[in-house]
Amino acid sequence: MSVSDIQPAPNERRPATAGMPKLHMAIFAVLFVLLAVLPLLVYPVFAMKVMCFALFAAAFNLLLGFGGLLSFGHAAYFGGASYVAAHASKVWGWTPETSILVGTLAAALLGLLIGSLAIRRQGIYFAMVTLAFAQMFYFFALQADFTGGEDGIQSVPRGSLFGIFPVDSNEALYYLVLAVTFGGILFLYRIVHSPFGQVLKAIRENEPRAISLGYRVNRYKLMVFVLSAAFAGLAGATKSQVFQLASLTDVHWSMSGEVVLMTLLGGVGTVFGPLLGATIVVTMQNYLASMGAWVTVIQGVIFVLGVLLFREGIVGVISRWIKRPL
């Protein structure tokens, strides 16, 4: 598919949201400054984990919040990319940036494969299909040779950025992860506020009308699915470099559920909701790790309460209070 195919848009008006609102720019700036000094305040590995999951949730939100498609199988792209990147670093000896890149591409390819089948169904069927394919990928990861089965791929070397700058230390790697995840999130922001993003919203709101306006709806859906899978992969590949590990946890269905939870908690379809949701969920897991399965129970309770009482999410509520999109 070429880009021109999915950009029909005759006489398209320049979307009202083309430029970044000052409020968003200010929040991003504050976030960036905060993140730049964060390693002084908290353990860098924890901060890197939060950033990877924030990108993961933002990628998922692109699909659910703006494409209106609930995927219950995003672990496949997140974990799949993490396997490929870990393999590239460890076995092929590639540099971090090339490993992350090839992991991302692999996730995009997997997204293209699964997405082209999944978009044939809508609504809850779509959710079930994506979940089933992700489970299939889980079995593949369990049985394939290169994934290391139950052990995963361990002690992945961090190597040197571009083969020049060593990123073995957490502090050095932190700024690479910051650049990758922050860049990714800004890129996702750009996609949402592009003409492409406007068409996505049109499809989400009223698919038959979008079709009658001449948009090839399925191409848009597939495109947003692939983009979302790719950025989920970017997050997963980066995470494999941080933890020097790729394991079955990242491809398990519970990971797919977690990213849904992060997005729902923060606010589906908001810009900053997934970032906040990811921060809360990862922090919670971190501090409650000693409580074992209670973490699962708490996550379940948040899901139930979130769906029953709190569907807009935290950022969604704040956004309603200040009467501005966030």
Add this chain to the structure above:
Amino acid sequence: MFDLLGIPPQVLMGQLLLGLINGSFYAVLSLGLAVIFGLLNIINFSHGAQYMLGAFVAWMLLEYLGINYWWALILVPVIVGATGIILEKLALRRLYHLDHLYGLLLTFGVALIIQGLFRNYYGISGLPYSIPDQLSGGQNLGFMFLPNYRGWVVVASVIVCFGTWFVIEKTRLGAYLRAATENPTLVGAFGINVPLMIMLTYGFGVALAGFAGVLAAPIYSVNPNMGADLIIVVFAVVVIGGMGSIMGAIVTGFGLGVIEGLTKVFYPAGSAVVIFVIMAIVLMIKPEGLFGRNN
């Protein structure tokens, strides 16, 4: 007996039986999902957890109260169904006017809660539940050995499936149900208490999951994760069959179990994924599912 493609018949029949047993569970569980979906339009993500709950309640009845398997077979669906009714009344009911995806998310959360709680209190190692005395032992059929209990699982599932089919397709109550599936407002105008019917239908679908859990308890070890992976396969079964027809859910369930069993004989490595591969093929050829209605 002759060998088929170099496979001894004992092996082939053994795997066919295992496939049929898995198929029994697929059929009962996907039937429950289809019944719930028909009226509530939601996918009950907690179905696997409710199946696990059924197995655990059976185990608890035996362990703490000394209530045997046969009573459990009747009591457990009632108890698990009652928890379903409570869930419907307290939570699901509030979501009917929203996008159906919220029902999926809510029941997913419920599944996490149930599984997490049981993992906390019972660990993940699994608890034994012995086969009832009347069904221990087996029959030598000449070409294979058939354990009595496994034969019973298949028979019981077939009876429950066709009983459900009969009630829904051939009785007056089923007619109300089918009518409410098509147009709840109109059925309500005829004086039928549709919200009550929805509540009981959810309870019944959940009870089916609980029943499957009791059947499973003596075969698989009773553990908190027993439903989690199974339910994803059942989702694939439901996508393949389409949820438009009750008979479709039953036939697809048994059929896919048998195909999975055969795959174990001829290509063991593929047995874990064969149902997902079939799902992919069905999505390419007939996206609405084999028995589905295109809407």
